[in-house]
Amino acid sequence: MNKRPDQARPTPRAGIMDIDAYVPGKSTAPAGVAKVYKLSSNENPLGPSPKAIEAARDVAAKLDVYPDGTAKRLREAIAEVHGLNAANIICSNGSDEILGLLAQTYLAPGDEAIFTEHAFMVYKIYIQSAGATPVAVKETDERADINAILAAVTPRTRIVFLANPNNPTGTYVPFQEVRRLHASLPKNVLLVLDAAYAEYVRRNDYEAGIELAGSAENVVMTRTFSKLGLGGARIGWMYGPMHIVDAINRIRGPFNVNATAIEAGIAAIRDRAHVERSVMHNEKWLTWLSEELPKLGLRVTPSVGNFLLIHFPDDKRHSAAAADDYLTARGFILRRVSGYGFPNALRMSIGTEEANRGVIAALATFLKS
Numbered sequence: 200m201n202k203r204p205d206q207a208r209p210t211p212r213a214g215i216m217d218i219d220a221y222v223p224g225k226s227t228a229p230a231g232v233a234k235v236y237k238l239s240s241n242e243n244p245l246g247p248s249p250k251a252i253e254a255a256r257d258v259a260a261k262l263d264v265y266p267d268g269t270a271k272r273l274r275e276a277i278a279e280v281h282g283l284n285a286a287n288i289i290c291s292n293g294s295d296e297i298l299g300l301l302a303q304t305y306l307a308p309g310d311e312a313i314f315t316e317h318a319f320m321v322y323k324i325y326i327q328s329a330g331a332t333p334v335a336v337k338e339t340d341e342r343a344d345i346n347a348i349l350a351a352v353t354p355r356t357r358i359v360f361l362a363n364p365n366n367p368t369g370t371y372v373p374f375q376e377v378r379r380l381h382a383s384l385p386k387n388v389l390l391v392l393d394a395a396y397a398e399y400v401r402r403n404d405y406e407a408g409i410e411l412a413g414s415a416e417n418v419v420m421t422r423t424f425s426k427l428g429l430g431g432a433r434i435g436w437m438y439g440p441m442h443i444v445d446a447i448n449r450i451r452g453p454f455n456v457n458a459t460a461i462e463a464g465i466a467a468i469r470d471r472a473h474v475e476r477s478v479m480h481n482e483k484w485l486t487w488l489s490e491e492l493p494k495l496g497l498r499v500t501p502s503v504g505n506f507l508l509i510h511f512p513d514d515k516r517h518s519a520a521a522a523d524d525y526l527t528a529r530g531f532i533l534r535r536v537s538g539y540g541f542p543n544a545l546r547m548s549i550g551t552e553e554a555n556r557g558v559i560a561a562l563a564t565f566l567k568s
Contacts (some may be wrong), residue, residue, distance in 0.1 A: 209243035218327045221320055225527075227273050230267040236554040239534040241357045241366070241396075241506050244551045245480060247428035247463070248473040251299055255432070258459045262471055266458035273456065276465045277436055281409060287438055289447055289466075290456045294395055294423040294435030298360070299325045300447050301419070301437075305357050305389050306331040312358040313351050317368050317539050319393065322360045331357070331460060341500050341508075342370040345380045352384065353559065354536040359384065362393040363408070367536045367546040369502025374406035381411060381418060389443075392420045396504040398474065399481050405503070412439050424464055426505055433458040481505045484549045489496055491559050495566055508536070510544045517566055519543045525565045 217257070224239030270290040278285035291297045298321060306312055308330035314322040326333040332355070336347045343361060352359075361380070364371040372380075381390050392408035400407075408420035419439030424432065434456065438546045456464075465474070488507055492499045500508040511519040523535055523545055531554070534546040547558065 210369070211277045212330075214327060214330060218324055219320075219538070221324060222538065225532055228290055228527055228530045228532060235530045235532060236550055236557065237532045238462045238548040238550045238554060238558070239532045241504070241544075241548045242430050243426060243428040243477055243505075244549065244554070245428065245473070245477050248431075248467045248470040248562045250470045251429060251432075251463040251467040254357055254449075254462040255459050258462050261458065264458065266454055266456060266461055268453045270456045270461055270550065271462050273434075274436075276468050280468050280471075281438075283409065283413070283438055287413070287441060287444055287489045289437045289451070290461075291435040291437065291445055291451070292455050292457075292460075293320055293425065293433040294393070294421045294437075295503055296451075296455060297421050297435055297447070297480055298322065298391070299328070300357065300391070300393055300451055301389065302326055302329045302331070304446050304450060307357075308357065310357040311353060311355040312360065313356060314360040315348070315362075315365070317341060317365065318343075318360065318362050319366050320538060322362075338368075340370075341368045343372050345372065346377045348380060349383050351447065352388065356385070356388050356390060358389045360391045360393060362395070363405075364379060364396045364502070364504045366395065366504065367506065367508050367534070367539050367541070368500050369396075369504040369506060369508060370500060371400060371503050373404040374404075374408075375404065377406070377408065378411065381415060384417070386417055388417060390415075392418065396426055397422065398478060398487075399505050401478075401482060401483075402503060409438060412551070416440050416442070424467060426469065427474055429460070429463055429467055429551045432463050433480045434460050435527070481549050484552070484555050488547070488549065488555055488559070491553055492562075495559070497562070497566075506546050506548045508541065508544055509533075509545050510541075514545065516568070519545050522562065522565055529557075529561050531561060533558075 274285040274288040302325035306329035310331040312326040313334045323333045394407040397407035410416045412420040423435040443549045498510040
């Protein structure tokens with residue numbers, strides 16, 4: 200009996216193979232490079248809190264025991280630091296998991312979800328994986344345009360994802376504009392405020408979204424521990440209304456945050472001195488790099504995160520691709536961002552003093568060649 204081609208093996212449902220898989224930043228240099236400076240993933244150059252390391256080590260003898268499926272103590276630590284109700288918090292395997300669960304819960308085939316053109320690539324992936332239609336909205340000067348977002352809303356819109364600050368541009372939307380966006384959205388549209396880089400923002404007109412997520416029925420805020428030293432532990436969290444928390448809890452994995460991550464996370468968020476050191480280091484070197492790169496003739500998108508988007512000349516000799524090859528050969532690993540709509544730019548994480556000065560020196564030589 201002859202089988203039809205689509206019966207010869209299991210096949211993904213329609214649309215899955217149309218999704219472009221997420222490609223993380225590279226982390227290696229060619230063989231022979233003496234020292235590698237990984238500046239491609241927006242990690243904390245100071246590393247994790249020493250208290251988090253100690254807490255993680257203490258878990259090692261108990262790895263046979265399942266973690267608390269509700270991550271109650273971690274939620275309570277987050278609530279303590281931020282002045283929140285722990286019941287309105289969900290913890291997750293990185294904030295990416297929460298974003299995916301929100302799409303899975305609130306999107307269906309025929310629905311639409313909005314994000315801006317240079318926003319975090321996983322939004323589109325999760326929208327498509329839910330069978331919904333992704334709607335990318337043009338930005339203005341590499342920033343989210345609230346008027347453009349509102350103009351894109353249709354009766355089929357179910358979610359608006361707003362990364363604030365945005366990755367990879369580093370730009371942000373003042374909170375008065377975020378409130379205007381929320382006030383103009385239909386009540387059945389969920390506004391997801393992705394505040395992964397909130398700790399680093401030092402602007403008087405910025406808010407992460409805690410107050411709005413705590414008072415509105417259609418707003419959630421997502422956060423991460425990754426940028427403050429626990430990228431490898433994969434801890435994210437969401438704050439929002441109870442009806443959304445209840446819905447997400449029905450489909451999330453029963454032990455989605457592992458025991459090591461829970462204990463490290465509790466220690467990390469309570470170590471405010473380490474958080475402050477991380478923020479001060481970032482503020483110093485973000486400012487310095489933002490001044491030094493333009494001196495080399497390179498345009499930099501103004502950033503409030505822990506990274507910079509660096510734009511290169513149009514000539515092939517000094518393009519982003521050529522710069523990437525040159526830097527990588529010398530151990531400086533930056534992030535290509537062609538997939539984000541910037542074919543001639545590199546994103547650079549703020550690194551150690553040695554790494555930051557090294558990149559500037561290397562680029563100065565490269566651009567003179």
